[in-house]
Amino acid sequence: MDRTELADFLRRGRARLNPSDVGLTAGPRRRTPGLRREEVAQLVGMSVDYYTRLEQSRGPHPSRQMLTALARGLRLTDDERDHLFHLAGEEPPRRESPSTHVRPGLLLVLDRLHDTPAMVVTDCGELLAQNAMSRALSGDTSARPPRERNMLRRFFLDEDGGALFPPEDRPDHARAHVANLRAVAAARPDDPEPAALVAELRASSEEFAALWNEHEVAVRRFTTKRFQHPLVGLLELDCEILLGSDHRHHLVIHTARPGTESYERLRLLKVVGLQDMSPQGTAR
Numbered sequence: 001m002d003r004t005e006l007a008d009f010l011r012r013g014r015a016r017l018n019p020s021d022v023g024l025t026a027g028p029r030r031r032t033p034g035l036r037r038e039e040v041a042q043l044v045g046m047s048v049d050y051y052t053r054l055e056q057s058r059g060p061h062p063s064r065q066m067l068t069a070l071a072r073g074l075r076l077t078d079d080e081r082d083h084l085f086h087l088a089g090e091e092p093p094r095r096e097s098p099s100t101h102v103r104p105g106l107l108l109v110l111d112r113l114h115d116t117p118a119m120v121v122t123d124c125g126e127l128l129a130q131n132a133m134s135r136a137l138s139g140d141t142s143a144r145p146p147r148e149r150n151m152l153r154r155f156f157l158d159e160d161g162g163a164l165f166p167p168e169d170r171p172d173h174a175r176a177h178v179a180n181l182r183a184v185a186a187a188r189p190d191d192p193e194p195a196a197l198v199a200e201l202r203a204s205s206e207e208f209a210a211l212w213n214e215h216e217v218a219v220r221r222f223t224t225k226r227f228q229h230p231l232v233g234l235l236e237l238d239c240e241i242l243l244g245s246d247h248r249h250h251l252v253i254h255t256a257r258p259g260t261e262s263y264e265r266l267r268l269l270k271v272v273g274l275q276d277m278s279p280q281g282t283a284r
Contacts, residue, residue, distance in 0.1 A: 001089040007057040009087060013074040014040050014055075021075065023111030023131060043073035045142045062088055065146055068101065072129060075104040102128050106251060115270055117237075117254040123184045124194050125152040125177075128249070136273030137227060137235075137254065138164055152177050152197065156205040166228050173225075178211040179218040186217070225254070231273055232265040 015034035022035070022043055035043075041051040046066065053059035062070070067088055071081040081101050082092035093101070102120050110118050110131050117134040121127050127141045127149050135141075141149050148154060154161040155177060162170045181201075185194040201208040220241055227235045237254040256263040 001061055002087050003057040003059070006084075006087040007055050007059075009084065010040075010051075010055050010070070010074070013076065013080075017075060021108070021111070022073075023114070040073055044069045064090055068093075069142075072102055072107070075107055076101075077104060102249065106249065109251065113253065116266070119252050121151065121250050121252055123248050123250065124181070124197055125150050127151060133270060133273075134254075136269050137229065150197070152181060152201065156201055156208045164227055164229075166226055166234070169226055174207060175211055175216065176218065176220060176223070178208060178214075179216040180220045182212070182215070183217045183219045229265075229269065229273070232269045234262075235265050235269075236260070236262045237266070 014037070015032075017035050018033075019035065019039065022039075024035075024039055037052055037055065038048045041048045044051065044066070046069070050059065054062065064085075067085055067090060068081075070076075071084055076084060078101060085092040106120060107129060110120060110129055113131055113133070115133065117137040118131050119127060119134045120129040130141060148158070155173070162173065165173055181194065181198060185198055188194055198212070202212055203209075222241065223239050225237055225239050227237060229235055235256065237256055240253045240255070242251040242253070243249075256266045
């Protein structure tokens with residue numbers, strides 16, 4: 001691990017970003033360009049002290065998960081992400097495998113959606129990035145352990161995984177999750193990721209196993225969903241799913257139709273829901 005070069009790379013990456021580039025408010029006048037250390041720590045999900053030590057060439061060896069989070073927070077390209085891993089003495093993720101690295105352009109779109117919940121997920125349900133409104137709607141998934149960031153795993157294996165939806169809507173959500181995963185697994189027969197997720201869910205969830213045996217296939221694109229939010233009540237939102245260039249990263253956007261009660265409640269959520277909330281079950 002080259003601590004000196006890593007520290008310099010992190011400092012330069014932080015200096016080239018403005019708060020508006022990552023969906024943050026600039027606030028008071030700044031003496032130096034770029035993000036503050038506490039802002040990078042917030043984006044990455046680490047303590048300010050930990051990040052400061054990395055920039056001062058005295059930090060511990062960051063884990064691969066932390067390096068991935070740093071690359072995402074600093075909006076690094078694939079090449080820059082690989083360089084970050086090399087500086088930390090780690091082998092970069094293979095390019096041919098499904099990547100958890102979100103391209104800067106997709107993150108830029110996510111950051112610009114200030115008034116609507118939006119997130120980036122993989123086709124297997126791994127949540128990679130959320131904007132502030134998404135965290136207000138369904139909880140901050142980045143604060144959870146890596147295994148709990150998969151929305152299918154949480155939906156079928158966590159007791160509270162579907163708590164965000166009205167109980168009568170759960171069967172439709174469960175069926176849609178399974179049908180979509182079957183389509184993903186069929187499209188990637190040589191990829192161990194969807195196969196391992198299917199095996200785990202079939203072994204651990206009777207609900208999933210029963211639905212899997214029905215052999216329904218349906219790629220998720222557009223739908224309307226209802227969310228039972230603890231602060232603002234019932235929200236009926238249109239869910240639009242946009243595909244990334246490799247079709248494995250999806251930008252999921254939830255909007256309310258103007259003039260409806262849900263539209264007013266979503267506006268209220270922007271005001272009252274951006275406070276610090278305990279993590280809730282995140283759902284796609």
